[in-house]
Amino acid sequence: MYDRYKREINYLRISVTDRCNLRCRYCMPEEGVRLLRHEDILTFDEIVKFTESAVSMGIWKVRITGGEPLVRKGITELVGMLAGIKGIKDLSMSTNGTLLKNFAGELRKAGLQRVNISLDTTDPEQFAYITRGGNVADVIEGISAAKKAGLLPVKINCVVRESREEEDAKLVREFCARNNLEIRYIHQMDLVSGHFTTVEGGSGGNCPLCNRLRLTSNGMLKPCLFSDIGFNIREISYREAIEKAVEMKPASGMVNHKDNFYNIGG
Ligand code: SAM
Numbered sequence: 136m137y138d139r140y141k142r143e144i145n146y147l148r149i150s151v152t153d154r155c156n157l158r159c160r161y162c163m164p165e166e167g168v169r170l171l172r173h174e175d176i177l178t179f180d181e182i183v184k185f186t187e188s189a190v191s192m193g194i195w196k197v198r199i200t201g202g203e204p205l206v207r208k209g210i211t212e213l214v215g216m217l218a219g220i221k222g223i224k225d226l227s228m229s230t231n232g233t234l235l236k237n238f239a240g241e242l243r244k245a246g247l248q249r250v251n252i253s254l255d256t257t258d259p260e261q262f263a264y265i266t267r268g269g270n271v272a273d274v275i276e277g278i279s280a281a282k283k284a285g286l287l288p289v290k291i292n293c294v295v296r297e298s299r300e301e302e303d304a305k306l307v308r309e310f311c312a313r314n315n316l317e318i319r320y321i322h323q324m325d326l327v328s329g330h331f332t333t334v335e336g337g338s339g340g341n342c343p344l345c346n347r348l349r350l351t352s353n354g355m356l357k358p359c360l361f362s363d364i365g366f367n368i369r370e371i372s373y374r375e376a377i378e379k380a381v382e383m384k385p386a387s388g389m390v391n392h393k394d395n396f397y398n399i400g401g
Pocket residue numbers: 155161162200201202203204229230231251252253292294321322323324325396397400401
């Protein structure tokens with residue numbers, strides 16, 4: 136599929152939940168998060184049927200994200216269902232890693248190929264501060280479990296406030312160098328003001344090269360992270376939603392007043 140700007144669209148990011156077991160300061164408020172009702176969240180069947188349509192139209196790269204995807208009940212079963220779709224060449228997940236030690240082996244067996252794990256610092260106190268209560272040891276165990284299970288390459292997503300030279304980012308860089316992990320620096324973004332830059336070491340945030348569509352956990356198909364445009368896949372056919380989203384993909388991101396990182400999946 137090609138959009139109006141001749142960009143080939145082949146990548147679908149699926150947010151499977153708006154819930155999370157952490158409360159990262161740049162992503163979620165501490166309390167008062169308005170969570171979706173159970174019936175608003177797409178079922179596994181809907182996610183899989185939609186993905187089948189997308190793959191038949193040219194998507195071959197799929198990432199499962201959230202919220203925290205590992206808190207969605209039955210996530211391994213969903214991974215297995217998605218892995219069964221012929222035509223997906225790259226099936227990955229973005230996770231905060233805290234629960235990964237319990238899941239890595241079964242996810243690999245179900246057909247997940249690789250993971251991106253978020254880690255903004257290796258300092259336990261700073262980690263607890265940034266995530267409002269998380270335990271960095273859980274993430275480090277999760278990273279080891281992912282490597283052991285063969286979810287490779289394990290990539291680390293590190294959100295930086297100012298630059299990659301700040302103390303927390305340096306700690307993560309050293310940790311990655313010691314453990315043979317790829318690192319990507321994501322500058323803290325703001326959906327409402329439209330503040331974003333390219334991801335260093337990754338492909339995000341680079342509008343001329345953007346190849347993505349995003350499906351939120353309540354079924355809105357979004358052509359761009361920094362846009363209010365979305366098509367409800369429960370109101371129009373999957374095919375039509377995909378055609379419309381590709382057609383309406385903006386040349387570059389502007390602002391998004393409707394979503395948060397934790398429902399759209401970053
Ligand atoms: N819970 C999983 C995780 O943390 O990896 C997956 C969902 S999370 C929303 C996906 C990515 O978005 C993470 O790497 C996270 O660091 C990033 N993210 C969240 N809020 C952000 C913000 N305001 N600016 C930049 N990146 C952000």
